[in-house]
Amino acid sequence: MLNLKFIQENPELVIERLAVKRFDACAIVEKVIALYKRRNEVQTEAETQKAGMNQLSKEIGQLFKNGKVSEANSAKERTSEIKDQIKNLESEFDVIDSELAQLQVLLPNLPSPLVPVGKGAEDNVIVATGGEMPVLPKGAKPHWELAAQYDLIDFELGVKITGAGFPVYKGFGARIQRALINFFLDQARENGYLEVQPPYMVNEASAFGTGQLPDKEGQMYHDSVDNLYLIPTAEVPVTNIFRDVIVDAKDLPIKTTAYSACFRREAGSYGKDVRGLNRLHQFDKVEVVQIAHPDKSYDSLNDMVAYVQSLVEKLGLPYRILRLCGGDMGFTSALTYDFEVWSAAQERWLEVSSVSNFESFQATRLKLRYREEGRAKPQIAHTLNGSALALPRIVAAILENYQTTDGIRVPKVLVPYLGGCEIIR
RNA sequence: GGAGAGAUGGCAGAGUGGUCGAUUGCGGCGGUCUUGAAAACCGUUGUACCGAGAGGUACCGGGGGUUCGAAUCCCUCUCUCUCCGCCA
Numbered sequence: 001m002l003n004l005k006f007i008q009e010n011p012e013l014v015i016e017r018l019a020v021k022r023f024d025a026c027a028i029v030e031k032v033i034a035l036y037k038r039r040n041e042v043q044t045e046a047e048t049q050k051a052g053m054n055q056l057s058k059e060i061g062q063l064f065k066n067g068k069v070s071e072a073n074s075a076k077e078r079t080s081e082i083k084d085q086i087k088n089l090e091s092e093f094d095v096i097d098s099e100l101a102q103l104q105v106l107l108p109n110l111p112s113p114l115v116p117v118g119k120g121a122e123d124n125v126i127v128a129t130g131g132e133m134p135v136l137p138k139g140a141k142p143h144w145e146l147a148a149q150y151d152l153i154d155f156e157l158g159v160k161i162t163g164a165g166f167p168v169y170k171g172f173g174a175r176i177q178r179a180l181i182n183f184f185l186d187q188a189r190e191n192g193y194l195e196v197q198p199p200y201m202v203n204e205a206s207a208f209g210t211g212q213l214p215d216k217e218g219q220m221y222h223d224s225v226d227n228l229y230l231i232p233t234a235e236v237p238v239t240n241i242f243r244d245v246i247v248d249a250k251d252l253p254i255k256t257t258a259y260s261a262c263f264r265r266e267a268g269s270y271g272k273d274v275r276g277l278n279r280l281h282q283f284d285k286v287e288v289v290q291i292a293h294p295d296k297s298y299d300s301l302n303d304m305v306a307y308v309q310s311l312v313e314k315l316g317l318p319y320r321i322l323r324l325c326g327g328d329m330g331f332t333s334a335l336t337y338d339f340e341v342w343s344a345a346q347e348r349w350l351e352v353s354s355v356s357n358f359e360s361f362q363a364t365r366l367k368l369r370y371r372e373e374g375r376a377k378p379q380i381a382h383t384l385n386g387s388a389l390a391l392p393r394i395v396a397a398i399l400e401n402y403q404t405t406d407g408i409r410v411p412k413v414l415v416p417y418l419g420g421c422e423i424i425r
Numbered sequence: 426g427g428a429g430a431g432a433u434g435g436c437a438g439a440g441u442g443g444u445c446g447a448u449u450g451c452g453g454c455g456g457u458c459u460u461g462a463a464a465a466c467c468g469u470u471g472u473a474c475c476g477a478g479a480g481g482u483a484c485c486g487g488g489g490g491u492u493c494g495a496a497u498c499c500c501u502c503u504c505u506c507u508c509c510g511c512c513a
Contacts (some may be wrong), residue, residue, distance in 0.1 A: 043475060061444080079493050
């Protein structure tokens with residue numbers, strides 16, 4: 001979330017930048033400024049009254065100690081009026097404060113100056129492309145048909161056990177999942193990321209910390225008995241490792257990676273978007289997270305983009321990198337690069353990674369700070385994350401792009417992870 | 426699921442109504458000593474908000490209450506630990 005003081009000091013900037021995200025912030029900013037001003041007045045007045053009260057209490061204590069009981073008692077009589085005033089001021093403060101908090105979470109993050117203006121996906125800017133478009137054999141099939149033909153993924157069985165969007169991977173289908181997870185984790189480790197295994201369920205505070213709550217509540221599976229949420233991405237538990245933490249500036253950037261299953265309700269999805277592996281309720285993903293110094297967070301972003309690029313290149317998949325326009329960006333992001341791979345039989349681009357710099361937006365909620373050498377005041381850090389990578393669509397692209405008339409070839413880098421198997425028949 | 430204990434600063438651990446943001450130890454930082462280091466000794470070491478500043482306010486798991494005054498008393502919630510039961 002945005003810092004209130006920042007909004008108060010830079011109202012025009014906030015309104016102008018959020019317009020790029022096609023968000024009209026005028027009314028909210030105006031309210032925030034008025035409430036913020038009033039809150040400070042109330043706070044100052046309340047604290048002045050409290051200071052007087054504290055002083056008086058000390059004096060009463062002294063009077064009792066010195067045996068001046070009647071003076072003490074008359075002093076006590078003066079306290080009730082002050083107490084009432086404090087009570088009134090505090091309740092006014094609380095009302096304003098919660099109104100401010102509610103407004104504060106309505107404002108999206110400011111997009112970076114690099115963000116292109118635009119309405120939706122069609123206005124995203126392609127910043128790089130790579131890989132070679134495969135030439136498919138005649139009668140090439142989409143991945144859901146290949147999955148059935150080679151008995152790799154059983155969608156119907158998943159429906160029986162759980163419901164749509166929970167496929168069962170079998171044989172080489174299961175092994176290729178495991179191969180990809182291991183490959184991605186190994187690559188991340190070689191690139192300086194610390195591997196962690198986080199919980200798959202998080203509490204309310206964590207879901208709030210990364211911005212899933214309050215507004216994306218409907219996208220998460222919720223266990224109401226224990227009030228826990230199934231994670232939609234490892235970003236949530238991993239980033240929350242750093243909630244309420246002050247780190248040493250010299251330790252930045254802190255690079256963390258985790259594999260997790262991810263759970264998304266995907267309410268409102270339908271049609272060809274949800275066919276096969278294109279959109280699932282449960283899927284596997286390896287996530288990379290960085291905690292960065294504000295001066296260096298865009299270096300970290302570039303580092304992460306280059307890293308994800310190296311993964312799709314090693315897998316030999318045709319890809320393109322998009323810089324998302326204002327209208328297509330997420331609520332919490334300042335700058336996002338999406339990676340898409342070409343799924344040759346479906347003849348469409350599939351999003352397999354989203355790499356974002358959140359700047360201080362998440363860290364403000366998380367109270368994630370860093371401290372420079374010496375006794376400097378802690379400052380809000382920057383957070384970034386990216387998928388590296390999400391599995392289902394990678395699997396879809398591999399199945400489709402690597403299909404031949406007598407089997408599905410295994411990308412070279414995965415062969416050692418599949419016990420030397422070079423082709424799935 | 427049953428029974429009990431507990432939640433205090435980076436960590437350990439005092440503090441049962443007033444001058445307590447909080448004794449002390451460890452750790453951290455700075456210094457003395459040393460060729461250097463260790464040891465020893467000395468000093469220092471929470472966060473947020475308000476304020477131009479001086480300074481003020483709040484925070485001892487969360488919320489509420491009693492009181493002139495609460496880390497301390499009362500109520501309530503949450504969480505953690507131990508033992509028993511069940512179990513991968």
